[in-house]
Amino acid sequence: MQIVILKNAAEVAAYGADIFEKQLNRKAESVLGLATGSTPVALYQNLIEKNRCGDISFKDAVTFNLDEYLGLEGTHPQSYRFFMNEQLFNHVDINKDHTHVPPGNAKNPVEACQEYEAQIAAAGGIDVQLLGIGRNGHIGFNEPSSGLTSRTRVKTLTKETIDDNARFFSADEYQPHLSITMGIGTILDAKKVVLLATGENKAEAVKATVEGPLTASCPASALQLHRDAVIVIDEAAASKLDNIEFYKHIEAENQKLQAHLASL
Ligand SMILES: N[C@@H]1[C@@H](O)[C@H](O)[C@@H](COP(=O)(O)O)O[C@@H]1O
Known part of the structure; x- marks a missing residue:
């Protein structure tokens, strides 16, 4: 894992956006894996700005989102389809027909999961997956105890996740307890994985991901198996790590190596 520790959430978003900029400029028809939640919002704002300035184009890109609430239509304001339209797709030059979010309104959710996997495969697999x-x-909605080789499927949410996401729903609004999510195996198949975490309330999870054992009890620890996983975190999210100075040292050396390679 590459562990990048930055000062604050704004730097994390900018660093993450640069990875997507490089990817799109290397391959216009990139297949991008996207995520929801509050953390990626600032990264999406960076991408919107880069698109507005003409630094990147989504014209030929294809996207697949990690997950969706089961039981919500894509027009529901709390659905992840609605979120993606609002936070990114409506503001960039992407062809909406090339954007995929698991169908929360699927009549047969089991078949819909298999279909989603088939669509990812038909697109040639995911180039960069954001988490x-x-x-x-x-990660996604792969709650603790999720199989480390799992594929897209229906998952039940934990009480902790439901409570954490309750802030997005009004008190009298139905909040789903089920989701469709890419599996951990699906995520690990992406060629590159970029996980963003900011704030002290993520420090425990980051510690378990980076320095804990590989275990289904911390689904993100599966990234230890990935050959190109980048963990981009701010100082607060890094605060419980044991080896902060070592990770910073590695990253400084990595930057030097990249500069050298670029000069060749
Ligand atoms: N399914 C999403 C996850 O993909 C996301 O990572 C998580 C954290 O969200 P936040 O960034 O708001 O803390 O929320 C939801 O549960």
Whole structure:
């Protein structure tokens, strides 16, 4: 894992956005794996700005979102489809027909999961997958105990996740307890994975992801198996790590190596 520790959430968003900028400029028809939650919002704002300035284009890009609430239509304001339209798709030059979010309104959710996997495969697999992380270490909606090789499927949310996400729903509004989510195996198949985490309330989950054992109890720890996983965190989210100085040292050396390679 590459561990990048930055000063604050704004730097984390900018660093993450640069990875997507490089990817799109290297391959216009990139297949991007996208995420919801509050953490990626600032990264999406960076991408909107880069698109507005002409630094990047989504014209030929294809996207797949990690997850969706089961039981919500894409027009529901708390659905992840609605979120993606509002936070990114409506503001960039992407073809909406090329954007995919698991169908929360699927009549047959089991078949819909298989179909989603088939669509990812038909697109050639995901080039870069963006991830946030739950306080319990979940990625997508892969809650603790999720199989480390799992594929897209229906998952039941933990009480902790439901409570954490309750802030987005009004008191009298139905909040789903089920989701469709890419599996951990689906995520690990992406060529590159970028996990963003900011704030002290993610410090415990980041510690378990980076320095804990590989375990289904912390689904994000599965990224230890990935050959190109980048964990981009701010000082607050890094605060419980044992080896902060070492990670900073590695990253400084990594930057030097990249500069050298670029000069060749
Ligand atoms: N399914 C999403 C996750 O993909 C996201 O990582 C998590 C953390 O969200 P936030 O970034 O708001 O802390 O929330 C939800 O549960």
